[in-house]
Amino acid sequence: MKIVIDAMGGDNAPREIIKGAIGALQQRGGFSIVFTGDEGIITKELSLYSYDKSRVEVKHACEVITNNEAPATAVRAKRDSSLVVGLKTLKEDEEAGAFISAGSTGAVLAGGIMYLGRIPGVKRPALCPAIPNVRGGMTLLCDAGANADCKPEYLAQFAVMATAYGKAAYGMDNPKVGLLNNGTEDHKGDIMHQEAFALLKETKGINFVGNVEGRDIMFGDSDIVVADGFSGNVALKSAEGCGKTVGAILKQEFSKAKMRYLIARKQIEKVKTILDYNRSGGAIFLGLKKTVVKAHGSSKAETITATVLQAVDAVEGGTAERIAQMLPDPVEE
Amino acid sequence: MKIVIDAMGGDNAPREIIKGAIGALQQRGGFSIVFTGDEGIITKELSLYSYDKSRVEVKHACEVITNNEAPATAVRAKRDSSLVVGLKTLKEDEEAGAFISAGSTGAVLAGGIMYLGRIPGVKRPALCPAIPNVRGGMTLLCDAGANADCKPEYLAQFAVMATAYGKAAYGMDNPKVGLLNNGTEDHKGDIMHQEAFALLKETKGINFVGNVEGRDIMFGDSDIVVADGFSGNVALKSAEGCGKTVGAILKQEFSKAKMRYLIARKQIEKVKTILDYNRSGGAIFLGLKKTVVKAHGSSKAETITATVLQAVDAVEGGTAERIAQMLPDPVEE
Numbered sequence A, B: 001m002k003i004v005i006d007a008m009g010g011d012n013a014p015r016e017i018i019k020g021a022i023g024a025l026q027q028r029g030g031f032s033i034v035f036t037g038d039e040g041i042i043t044k045e046l047s048l049y050s051y052d053k054s055r056v057e058v059k060h061a062c063e064v065i066t067n068n069e070a071p072a073t074a075v076r077a078k079r080d081s082s083l084v085v086g087l088k089t090l091k092e093d094e095e096a097g098a099f100i101s102a103g104s105t106g107a108v109l110a111g112g113i114m115y116l117g118r119i120p121g122v123k124r125p126a127l128c129p130a131i132p133n134v135r136g137g138m139t140l141l142c143d144a145g146a147n148a149d150c151k152p153e154y155l156a157q158f159a160v161m162a163t164a165y166g167k168a169a170y171g172m173d174n175p176k177v178g179l180l181n182n183g184t185e186d187h188k189g190d191i192m193h194q195e196a197f198a199l200l201k202e203t204k205g206i207n208f209v210g211n212v213e214g215r216d217i218m219f220g221d222s223d224i225v226v227a228d229g230f231s232g233n234v235a236l237k238s239a240e241g242c243g244k245t246v247g248a249i250l251k252q253e254f255s256k257a258k259m260r261y262l263i264a265r266k267q268i269e270k271v272k273t274i275l276d277y278n279r280s281g282g283a284i285f286l287g288l289k290k291t292v293v294k295a296h297g298s299s300k301a302e303t304i305t306a307t308v309l310q311a312v313d314a315v316e317g318g319t320a321e322r323i324a325q326m327l328p329d330p331v332e333e
Helices: A015-027 A039-046 A071-077 A082-092 A105-116 A152-170 A191-202 A229-254 A258-275 A301-316 A319-326 B015-027 B039-046 B071-077 B082-092 B105-116 B152-170 B191-202 B229-254 B258-275 B301-316 B319-326
Strands: A002-006 A032-037 A056-060 A096-101 A126-128 A130-132 A138-142 A176-180 A207-212 A224-226 A283-286 A291-294 B002-006 B032-037 B056-060 B096-101 B126-128 B130-132 B138-142 B176-180 B207-212 B224-226 B283-286 B291-294
Touching: A002 A015, A002 A082, A002 A301, A015 A032, A015 A039, A015 A301, A032 A039, A032 A082, A039 A056, A056 A082, A071 A105, A082 A096, A082 A105, A096 A301, A105 A283, A105 A291, A126 A138, A126 A152, A138 A152, A138 A229, A152 A176, A152 A191, A152 A224, A152 A283, A152 A301, A152 A319, A176 A191, A176 A229, A191 A207, A229 A258, A229 B229, A229 B258, A258 B229, A258 B258, A283 A301, A283 A319, A291 A301, B002 B015, B002 B082, B002 B301, B015 B032, B015 B039, B015 B301, B032 B039, B032 B082, B039 B056, B056 B082, B071 B105, B082 B096, B082 B105, B096 B301, B105 B283, B105 B291, B126 B138, B126 B152, B138 B152, B138 B229, B152 B176, B152 B191, B152 B224, B152 B283, B152 B301, B152 B319, B176 B191, B176 B229, B191 B207, B229 B258, B283 B301, B283 B319, B291 B301
Parallel strands: A002 A032, A002 A096, A032 A056, A096 A291, A138 A224, A176 A207, A176 A224, B002 B032, B002 B096, B032 B056, B096 B291, B138 B224, B176 B207, B176 B224
Antiparallel strands: A126 A283, A130 A138, A283 A291, B126 B283, B130 B138, B283 B291
């Protein structure tokens, strides 16, 4: 199985992307990598490492899509970009299982839908990052920002898709699904969330446990938190802010107590590690015909390694196939 | 000036409420307190403290509204509850400046609108807590949950009301106002937030700086974050979750390293204090004719003391009067 990687997307591309991907190859067997991007640059970077050459391919692409471009226009116009070449490779190469990019989120979303297409019956593909929780596990948040305007039926599908993904990639057994709302009582929320609550209660194949609040994502009482893409994004960015805030406060407080920091260093750094959700991988884009993962733009090698292994898990667990099975036959709709 | 306090509302009422209020009296002059609730119980609790008796009144109320009751029904039916008696006292007593309750949020909101009434021109009163930020200041979040369904014109008013409050109670000079959105770029958001963005740009009397994300609330780059009540609540609960999560992780990590904890204790506890936004006071309910503050249900004496002083600041700064001045004449609308 091949994992296709956009070598040119992200703040630290191509160096950290390539380093991280090679790291994943060294950690696990059973897959190979196809880098897309400037062949000369990629080859030069690859020469820094020793690795099994039979497990690495390079596919030349002379353009790069930046964060400053309008996503839909860029993926249409830049057909020879590392991102579009990567998505096309994923679509056309039967052995390719997943595509990873740390580039423009909007371009990954627009390009994924345009070049790969949705699983029949999927109304709206959704972003689903995994956020480390206090219990030592992961909470899947879906949708974390692909769909700002949502309808109740989209949220019901997000629950189904995230359940399929949780089972496929994280070995979750009958994962608990909560609805992100402004209170835990059944009647809470605006009209859309009240309707989504009613629909989720009736949705087959999921284990809906009711409304949850922003704080519950990091506590991990439910395995999956379903959200409209707007408030899901607010919650995701807040979780990110938590880690950065704690990091800043710790730095501030211990700057005048360096000896104390050195003594308690192991524990303090562990706190920061747990709160840094980006270390655990990227956000999968659920609902497409094959696996697409968006890594954070600031990803370093360690995160890319985790993202590659996460993509391998998602493909081997049959995420897309499980979603297709769980959704009602589109013809019947 | 009198601060009216619901002595019976909250998880730790009446003990911690009364203890905290007395603490505020001892810290600052220039105001007195009216407790509402069961006179026998309140008098007994008061006997535990020594204080200036001329600064404390008790107004008997034989009922209590609980969190399990439907708010609007409860405030209508329980006219002799500590909450309704408190709100009526605030309305009728010319010397009364503010009312504080740690009881049911829904009942405080419903009762506030029903018994005090809105400032003419206010479309929707809004909850506005202050969240400590990394810069050592406070970020005001408005609306944090009073209005799940919002229209763009509500958000423009939230910005005006929070600006008036920031100037009145926190001494903010031309406070920066950000719009909570799913990205910082100008075009971000669902349709409602795109329209709110356009309206905020044209709103007079505020210093609108553009879109902000969930993480920005705790960073404090803007002084005020305007939000629809749904995603504002998600952000508030996420900030609360951050503090609790960090507390849980610290406990977990240092449980096996007690000596290290003792050495770094001062710094670690400071981190927890900064993240515990409830310590700094309650959430003001902006847009009513007089000041109403909702303290967190779990408030202990220390928080109640802070909330009383916060209410005094809000009244002395003329929050309601400033809001009335800043809003366009309702007749002209």
